[in-house]
Amino acid sequence: MxxxxxxxxxxxxxxxxxxxxxxxxxxxxxxxxxxxxxxxxxxxxxxxxxxxxxxxxxxxxxxxxxxxxxxxxxxxxxxxxxxxxxxxxxxxxxxxxxxxxxxxxxxxxxxxxxxxxxxxxxxxxxxxxxxxxxxxxxxxxxxxxxxxxxxTEEQGSYLAGVAAALKTKSHHVGFIGGVDVPLIKKFEAGFNQGVKDTDKSIKVDNQYLSHGSDTSGFASPDKGKAAAQGMLDKGADVIYSAAGSSGNGSIEAVNGKKGTWAIGVDSDQYNIASLAKYKSSILTSVVKNxxxxxxxxxxxxxxxxxxxxxxxxxxxxGGVSLVTSGGFIDDIQVKIDAAKKKIIDGTVKVKTTP
Known part of the structure; x- marks a missing residue:
């Protein structure tokens, strides 16, 4: 309940x-x-x-x-x-x-x-x-x-960080935030902590698309695509975007490079019809219900x-969750479930600020 x-x-x-x-x-x-x-x-x-x-x-x-x-x-x-x-x-x-x-x-x-x-x-x-x-x-x-x-966006993002750390081959992942504001920093904080708690040696790039009262970072797929492409060029192979429709551009960029993964946000983006051509690159999504x-x-x-x-x-x-659509995290689900249990029972306290 x-x-x-x-x-x-x-x-x-x-x-x-x-x-x-x-x-x-x-x-x-x-x-x-x-x-x-x-x-x-x-x-x-x-x-x-x-x-x-x-x-x-x-x-x-x-x-x-x-x-x-x-x-x-x-x-x-x-x-x-x-x-x-x-x-x-x-x-x-x-x-x-x-x-x-x-x-x-x-x-x-x-x-x-x-x-x-x-x-x-x-x-x-x-x-x-x-x-x-x-x-x-x-x-x-x-x-x-x-x-x-x-x-508790940071909790779902922590699980995304665990998934990213377990899936990266390059030991290099990225986070893209729409606007540099406290709530989006909760996504960043949880993701980074999940990555580092899983493997401290993994490099994490963090980037925001706009700042303060400028909300264009939530509404610019071109900016999301450019930011993701920059991370891919530097070696990141898993990118999590908390950036509204700008994240759609990030997913597009990831889909253009073989062997890389995108992590969606808020909705189960694997099952979004308009993103169907990119679904093979959507590792999972942090769903906020x-x-x-x-x-x-x-x-x-x-x-x-x-x-x-x-x-x-x-x-x-179930207010936030990490979805399994596509079956791409089936091989690491046991470890994700273990991380989830630690958050729920209080063993792991997820940060709300980076």
Missing amino acids: RRVTKIAASGIATAALALSVSACGSTSNEKDKATDGSSSSAGKNGVKVGVAYDVGGRGDHSFNDSAARGMDKAKAEFGGELKELTAKTTDTEADRVQRLTDLADAGYNPIVGIGYAYANSMKQVATKYPKLTFGIVDSVVDAKNVDNIVF VDIGVYELVKSVHDGKPKVGTNTYALAD
Whole structure:
């Protein structure tokens, strides 16, 4: 059974700063998109859900798509309406506040922000609409009507590091982060620790595609491809990317060099249709089950018992995992399982900073 840690929403403003950095972003078409998924056959008990995606929204094959799966499952089960709005990389704080306010004024409940960028704007809007329930992924907002959906990304990334260390032939691996922010550093920290705990002699290259408020590192497959190619040229033969759609470029680069592996993120990228031509190079993926957190929030509102506070989805609960699609890690699964057990029983403490 999934263990969920609840923390009272009050008194966690400082934690919000530490955690309010999004998972791996996505692509961006530089337009604000709105799609109405309302169903005319929805019953009177349907849920009217509003979602504000990170840049790119549906179609990033990673972070946003995981959230979308949760939305789709909830809509199929409960009926009602689904309104989707998508951020731009050029968004200002005012843009994000307006996006959430528009959903609140239209009566959507719950309203879910996908990613760290919505933290400050959600606090402002949630305070103004205390009767509505809000949810945010990968951040902690100090408001009584917000469900803070967070994950132990470092734990799944540790297992990716173990896999990389066991699969590398060159004793040289790499990590590519989308944006140099605290949450993505959790991915880096876990991966590096997993590699070094397995074999200290392995070299690890770490590179970020953008920094600070520049979120283009989550939305630039060309940058991901160039970064991966640079690592491959220097001898790395396993590359893990936590960079939204930029990671798709990394996977493409790896696929172009025989004997090398890519590790995907957030979604099971081996089974993403648009990446099918590269699947022979996707060793595994660190899956972050955003869909579970989003679905449970919508269900709670449907059931009349809205989830609020901080809900942490960990390795022990299946909140994060290392997938086995393709069978490429079958030969090392026993060792990965052993590492997983050590994390769950507390023998191994995974770092959250490099």
